[in-house]
Amino acid sequence: MSCSYETKNQYIKLNIMHEMGIALQIIDVAVRSIPKTNDQVQVEAVHLRIGKLSAVVPQSLTFCFDITKKDTPLANAKLQIEEIPITAKCRDCGHEMIITEAFFKCSQCQEGKLEILSGRELDIVSITLSDTER
Amino acid sequence: MEVKVLRKVLDVNDTIAEQNRHYFEKKGVFVLNVMSAPGAGKTTILEKTLTSLMPKIKCAVIVGDICTTNDADRLSKSGVPVIQINTDQFGGDCHLAAHVIQRAASEIQLDGIDLLIIENIGNLVCPAEFDIGEHKRVVVLSVTEGEDKPVKYPLMFRVCHTALINKIDLLPYLDADIQLLRNNIAQINPEINQIELSAKTGIGFKEWITWIEDQIKLYQKTRNCA
Numbered sequence: 001m002s003c004s005y006e007t008k009n010q011y012i013k014l015n016i017m018h019e020m021g022i023a024l025q026i027i028d029v030a031v032r033s034i035p036k037t038n039d040q041v042q043v044e045a046v047h048l049r050i051g052k053l054s055a056v057v058p059q060s061l062t063f064c065f066d067i068t069k070k071d072t073p074l075a076n077a078k079l080q081i082e083e084i085p086i087t088a089k090c091r092d093c094g095h096e097m098i099i100t101e102a103f104f105k106c107s108q109c110q111e112g113k114l115e116i117l118s119g120r121e122l123d124i125v126s127i128t129l130s131d132t133e134r
Numbered sequence: 135m136e137v138k139v140l141r142k143v144l145d146v147n148d149t150i151a152e153q154n155r156h157y158f159e160k161k162g163v164f165v166l167n168v169m170s171a172p173g174a175g176k177t178t179i180l181e182k183t184l185t186s187l188m189p190k191i192k193c194a195v196i197v198g199d200i201c202t203t204n205d206a207d208r209l210s211k212s213g214v215p216v217i218q219i220n221t222d223q224f225g226g227d228c229h230l231a232a233h234v235i236q237r238a239a240s241e242i243q244l245d246g247i248d249l250l251i252i253e254n255i256g257n258l259v260c261p262a263e264f265d266i267g268e269h270k271r272v273v274v275l276s277v278t279e280g281e282d283k284p285v286k287y288p289l290m291f292r293v294c295h296t297a298l299i300n301k302i303d304l305l306p307y308l309d310a311d312i313q314l315l316r317n318n319i320a321q322i323n324p325e326i327n328q329i330e331l332s333a334k335t336g337i338g339f340k341e342w343i344t345w346i347e348d349q350i351k352l353y354q355k356t357r358n359c360a
Contacts, residue, residue: 018228018260025143033139048143055263055289102285103321104292112324116292122263124139131135 019056022122023064027074030127034073038129043077045128051084053119058083076130086119147264150232154239154267161244163194164353165252166346167266169290170274171283172256175300177205178333179274179342180253184212186343187249191350194247196238198230198255205253217242229260232267248350258283262290270349276301277308281315284322291322296329296345303332 030046046065050056058081065079086099090106091113097106099119105112142148158165170176177197184193195216197205206218217238219230235252244250252268254261273294275283278301284291291297297319305312316328327345331338 018263021231022143025146029139029141029143029145033137033141035137053289053292055259102288104288104323105321112320122143124141124143126136126138126140129135129137 019060020064020068022056023061023068026065026079026124027068027072029124030074030077031072033124033127034129041073042130043074043127044130045078045080046074047080047082047125047127049082049084049121049123049125051086051119051121053086053116054122056122077127082125084118084121087117088114088119089117091115144264147232150236151265151267154232154236155269157236157239158244158250158267158269159357161247162354162357163244163247163250164350165250165268165270166349167252167254167261167268167271168274169254169258169261169271169294170256170276171258171279174256174274174276174279175333176253176256176274177208179298179300179331180209180251181212182333182336182339183251183343183346184209184214186339187346188212188214191248191347192246193249193251194242194244195251195253196230196235196242197253198234200228200255209253215242215247228255228257229264230254230266231264235266248354249346258287258290262287262293269353270295272296272298274298274300275315275319277305277310277312277315281311281318284315284318288322291319291326294323294326296327298342299328299330300333302330302337303335 026046030043034041050058062079069075069077088099089096090109090111092111093106093109095106095108104114106114168176187193193214195209195214196219197209197216198219199205201220203218206216210216219234219238252266271294273290275297277299299315319326319328329338329341331342
């Protein structure tokens with residue numbers, strides 16, 4: 001799939017998966033989170049929380065991130081991904097459970113009215129900046 | 135030094151999706167997001183759907199594709215306003231994002247329209263992740279795709295309200311086990327509404343059309359109460 005994005009005045013044309021768009025969003029959010037007083041700073045790491053139920057493959061995201069980070073303050077940054085399990089609460093019996101297989105049924109009462117509590121996360125928790133003081 | 139960010143990566147998309155929903159509500163338009171793998175039969179289903187709904191229900195369509203206007207050409211024959219999005223021009227993606235819908239919706243006359251159908255890009259993965267401001271989501275799965283697809287693409291079947299099981303006219307020629315397929319869908323989402331149909335023969339369409347009509351009525355009722 002052909003794709004074009006404008007990033008830092010560069011026009012990149014790439015074959016993409018949707019993780020590419022997500023990688024670009026991560027860079028955008030991270031760059032805007034750098035304190036303005038520190039414009040020389042480099043980002044060393046981006047801490048993400050990615051739910052198991054999100055349609056994001058961590059390896060693909062890392063691959064896309066490594067392509068898109070060039071010529072940005074994140075050029076040397078690594079993605080640190082915390083995978084969040086799918087947890088749910090049964091709306092019938094109130095039982096809370098972790099879902100490890102593609103089977104959305106209450107492990108206690110066997111009913112299927114589950115409220116998903118976690119697993120859809122796609123969050124940037126924090127960024128780590130390089131120490132620029134000499 | 136660590137800087138707290140605490141933001142959703144898709145924050146921008148979600149905000150625009152919410153703006154879209156607000157805009158659609160202002161116009162009184164009920165919006166369906168129709169998704170599927172390529173070739174499941176979305177466009178043929180929509181052709182028949184538009185013919186069945188019009189003129190009683192005034193429809194408009196936004197069609198997403200990476201390239202070509204083939205689907206828009208087919209759908210505009212029904213006489214409804216159709217906007218084709220080619221994502222190649224919008225940033226070339228494998229799904230429709232909220233800002234793309236915002237732009238397309240501004241180009242379509244929605245006054246007097248009851249139902250806006252958005253035919254998403256053929257893909258069972260990415261579109262499930264992106265809210266575009268719709269009210270209900272529909273996934274189309276054809277019986278030729280294999281019974282295990284709901285289990286392989288759980289998010290899509292988790293987020294949708296109705297699953298259309300298409301091409302059931304082909305069942306006599308296939309080894310497909312439709313009960314297994316239905317069970318797999320129910321295993322991912324026990325609350326999803328499953329409708330078996332054939333866009334070719336029209337079988338099952340009555341149930342599908344009734345579902346849409348009921349959803350529009352419900353939407354208009356809650357909107358009037360608000």
